[in-house]
Amino acid sequence: MGRHEILRPSRRAFLQGAGLVIGVTLAGRGMAANLIQGEPADVQNPEAKAFNAFVRIAPDSSVTVLSKHIEFGQGPYTGLTTLVAEELDADWSQMRVEAAPADDEIYKNLAFGLQGTGGSTAIANSYDQMRKAGATARAMLVAAAADEWGVPAEEITVSKGVISHQASGHSSDFGSLADKAATMDAPSEPTLKDPKDFVLIGKDRPRLDTPSKVDGTAVFTLDVLADDMLIAVVAHPDRFGATVASVDETEARKVPGVVDIKTIPQGVAVYAENTFAALKGRAALKIDWNLDAAETRSSEEIYEEYRQMIGGAQGLEAANEGDVDGAMNGDGITTLSVDLVFPFLAHAPMEPLDAVLMRQADGSIDCYNGAQFPGQDKAAIAEVCGVDPANVRVNTQLAGGSFGRRAQFGSPYMREAAEVFKASGMTRPVKHMWTREDDIRGGFYRPIYVHSLRGAIDGAGNIVAWDQSIVGQSIMNKDELDTTSVEGASDMPYRIANRRVTAHQPKLGVPILWWRSVGHTHTGFAVETFIDQLLDKAGKDPVSGRLALLPDDARERAVLEKVAEMADWGSPLPDGRRRGVAVHKSFSTYVAEIAEVSIGEDGGPKVHKVWCAVDCGVAVNPNIIRAQMEGGIGYGLGAILYDEVTLGDGGRVVQSNFHDYRSLRISEMPQVEVAIIESSAAPTGVGEPGTPPIGPAVANAWRRLTGQPVTRLPIMSAAGV
Amino acid sequence: MVSFTLNGEERRFDGDPETPLLWVIRDAERLTGTKYGCGIAQCGACTVHVDGMTRRSCITPIADLEGSSVTTIEAVSGREAEAVQTAWTAIDVPQCGYCQSGQIMSAVSLLQMNPAPSDADIDAAMAGNICRCATYQRIRQAIHDAASSLEG
Ligand code: FES
Ligand code: FES
Numbered sequence A: 001m002g003r004h005e006i007l008r009p010s011r012r013a014f015l016q017g018a019g020l021v022i023g024v025t026l027a028g029r030g031m032a033a034n035l036i037q038g039e040p041a042d043v044q045n046p047e048a049k050a051f052n053a054f055v056r057i058a059p060d061s062s063v064t065v066l067s068k069h070i071e072f073g074q075g076p077y078t079g080l081t082t083l084v085a086e087e088l089d090a091d092w093s094q095m096r097v098e099a100a101p102a103d104d105e106i107y108k109n110l111a112f113g114l115q116g117t118g119g120s121t122a123i124a125n126s127y128d129q130m131r132k133a134g135a136t137a138r139a140m141l142v143a144a145a146a147d148e149w150g151v152p153a154e155e156i157t158v159s160k161g162v163i164s165h166q167a168s169g170h171s172s173d174f175g176s177l178a179d180k181a182a183t184m185d186a187p188s189e190p191t192l193k194d195p196k197d198f199v200l201i202g203k204d205r206p207r208l209d210t211p212s213k214v215d216g217t218a219v220f221t222l223d224v225l226a227d228d229m230l231i232a233v234v235a236h237p238d239r240f241g242a243t244v245a246s247v248d249e250t251e252a253r254k255v256p257g258v259v260d261i262k263t264i265p266q267g268v269a270v271y272a273e274n275t276f277a278a279l280k281g282r283a284a285l286k287i288d289w290n291l292d293a294a295e296t297r298s299s300e301e302i303y304e305e306y307r308q309m310i311g312g313a314q315g316l317e318a319a320n321e322g323d324v325d326g327a328m329n330g331d332g333i334t335t336l337s338v339d340l341v342f343p344f345l346a347h348a349p350m351e352p353l354d355a356v357l358m359r360q361a362d363g364s365i366d367c368y369n370g371a372q373f374p375g376q377d378k379a380a381i382a383e384v385c386g387v388d389p390a391n392v393r394v395n396t397q398l399a400g401g402s403f404g405r406r407a408q409f410g411s412p413y414m415r416e417a418a419e420v421f422k423a424s425g426m427t428r429p430v431k432h433m434w435t436r437e438d439d440i441r442g443g444f445y446r447p448i449y450v451h452s453l454r455g456a457i458d459g460a461g462n463i464v465a466w467d468q469s470i471v472g473q474s475i476m477n478k479d480e481l482d483t484t485s486v487e488g489a490s491d492m493p494y495r496i497a498n499r500r501v502t503a504h505q506p507k508l509g510v511p512i513l514w515w516r517s518v519g520h521t522h523t524g525f526a527v528e529t530f531i532d533q534l535l536d537k538a539g540k541d542p543v544s545g546r547l548a549l550l551p552d553d554a555r556e557r558a559v560l561e562k563v564a565e566m567a568d569w570g571s572p573l574p575d576g577r578r579r580g581v582a583v584h585k586s587f588s589t590y591v592a593e594i595a596e597v598s599i600g601e602d603g604g605p606k607v608h609k610v611w612c613a614v615d616c617g618v619a620v621n622p623n624i625i626r627a628q629m630e631g632g633i634g635y636g637l638g639a640i641l642y643d644e645v646t647l648g649d650g651g652r653v654v655q656s657n658f659h660d661y662r663s664l665r666i667s668e669m670p671q672v673e674v675a676i677i678e679s680s681a682a683p684t685g686v687g688e689p690g691t692p693p694i695g696p697a698v699a700n701a702w703r704r705l706t707g708q709p710v711t712r713l714p715i716m717s718a719a720g721v
Numbered sequence B: 001m002v003s004f005t006l007n008g009e010e011r012r013f014d015g016d017p018e019t020p021l022l023w024v025i026r027d028a029e030r031l032t033g034t035k036y037g038c039g040i041a042q043c044g045a046c047t048v049h050v051d052g053m054t055r056r057s058c059i060t061p062i063a064d065l066e067g068s069s070v071t072t073i074e075a076v077s078g079r080e081a082e083a084v085q086t087a088w089t090a091i092d093v094p095q096c097g098y099c100q101s102g103q104i105m106s107a108v109s110l111l112q113m114n115p116a117p118s119d120a121d122i123d124a125a126m127a128g129n130i131c132r133c134a135t136y137q138r139i140r141q142a143i144h145d146a147a148s149s150l151e152g
Helices: A010-015 A024-029 A076-088 A122-149 A174-181 A210-214 A250-254 A275-283 A299-311 A324-328 A374-385 A412-423 A436-440 A520-537 A542-549 A556-567 A622-642 A694-706 B021-028 B079-090 B100-113 B119-126 B136-151
Strands: A035-037 A055-057 A063-067 A095-099 A156-159 A162-165 A170-173 A230-235 A243-248 A258-264 A267-272 A286-290 A316-321 A334-342 A354-359 A365-369 A392-396 A430-433 A449-457 A463-472 A498-504 A577-586 A589-599 A605-615 A671-676 B002-006 B009-013 B047-050 B053-056 B069-071
Touching (some): A055 A122, A063 A076, A122 A156, A122 A170, A170 A174, A210 B079, A243 A258, A250 A258, A250 A275, A334 A520, A374 A412, A412 A430, A520 A542, A577 A694, A622 A671, A622 A694, B119 B136
Parallel strands (some): A063 A095, A463 A498
Antiparallel strands (some): A316 A498, B047 B069
């Protein structure tokens, strides 16, 4: 396979000018000498022609798509490239992809209004835009061919990267016409294909990033190398909000390889010639922390305070239909109530947060990082380092997962990296890295939530009332209702005549963040486990009972019916096994899952098999959709079985690494079977929606196995395992 | 001074003898296919082969490797490696990809010792390799596919 020879990415050879012309932009930066390995944004091959902000075609006919979305596993590089290739009528083998530069205008997420990846929007917001980018480039190529050959453009066809005019016998590849085509007028409203004519969209397509992720050549931020680069780690306080009171650096400075130590707002930075020296130096620091502004409550104290809130003042109203209090107190009514406790969760992406910063001869700054909100990162660096944002370049690298972690308004992580860089004097490139301990203890968690649910069933077995209170920090830091606290509950699909959902949004000194599927991480669990209990109490089957509560036009119906068919719901099960079902919409994608569970050797749930049906509109790449369902299920399952970040006495984080913040392992991964519902609706996201249903599906099966509802997560610690 | 072989070439390291192999490979040798994920032998992202056996490079001091032969993802080769990497590519195992060098190093070693592993064998051999993207189903499938391709 010749793997040894392709140790470095081709772009590195490009930078070193190994037989290739170095791009003007790059030369202008004067950075070629600094960077040894990394993917600089917007290194233009001067011979490649830009057809628009997203499509470049080179003389060798390679088509490069500039992805405005970062690739950290969910497949946008391949997806966006597929959309362009489809309308361009390119051959898949000529397609390439690279990260777009940071630009909140040109490369904005049309769902956010600024450049960013998240909320399972990559394909949804790009579907028309990328198809138009491809169709525009195609129209320009056709116009150039028509002009060159003196034939009518309408008679020209394009297929698999070949432009032809049958009558005259002319044909051309893209590269030969690229120079001329790039100068043709771009049509303002290019014609898009009728979906029935799609050649690439809707078919399994191999990922463009797979080969480099199989031979070790893929470059992540941690792999970025520069001449003379320092490694920096920061000693952080062990409580949120604490600050440095005093530092004894004596022992740390004795560590060979430690270059310097600086106190920055986030803690104490240790700079070293190599990673081990930096870590050893950090471990040798003696720091006293000032706890005046620190959050010192424990998780148990927080749970208790939240419980009290439910009994206290009325919360913010998120839904209120009918007469809930009247229905709860009606004649012949049976009521049921349950409280649920959800812990803090860390995202724990496989690659902890990191960034490489370097200053160029002209004073401008290059940052290499897994930029999920590149414009925010750029602004943070500019502000901290005191340079004009126009002189900051954010070079987006592949990132080792995110699950929400890298998307932060105000870029607090990047502020830390920039402070570290600034304090270093900015003369040498600096790689700032978090260790796993920094990651698990670093905050920006899925918040703690406490739910209180009450439901009522009438004498005929109808669910007539639903009353739900949700307590937890507002992720968007709002005083008024934060819809991310109640999404998936306030808009639940079931027809229940009397229904109320309220929210309390207490403040807490623990930084929080969205976590794969945001509010749905807890609302999906609450709604789908409680509806299951109510149906059970009413003597209804979980599948047909749900269907009876869903409106005729609900898209939940098709996925629920499909998943029941796949699992042969109702068929006899092996001894000791039970099944649970859940259906949930998030990010406009509908997912139903059935989990088959037994009591494992360790006394906790053993999940054998999961069936999953998904409706995400047009399935751009079924291969990636299936992968995201499999991964979303595994990620969610690990969290509901094992994970909690606990604040212990005095507010210290108890967990620190993968030994006590468990990840699902291969031996715990169920077999997952995925079906995709055929649809012509506009495509919606798949990165997150596979996650919400797995928790309730497993918990519902667990309740049937044990007779006890799951009221506290994670299941393992609640079950005393 | 520690002398060892890295990907078939003689190497010397004269830094701190406590330095874990992981940082020697990444910092001193600038081979970045081997990843850091936890530093405490919990995740397997740093898996390499030492004298033909898998080793968590993050907890292996370089001083222990005098005279040893280390192979990283950049140079892993042979029938099993080819079969594993081909199978991995064929069904698009990686998502973010960050854990995959370690996964592949563990899978190659498994097949070298057990050419026809069962699901239970795979679970036992691969349980030390975390994938936060949970690509486990495809990892299992790819190992079975690689094993079948080796049969022929
Ligand atoms: S980095 Fe070595 S096992 Fe995690
Ligand atoms: S592919 Fe992302 S951690 Fe394994």
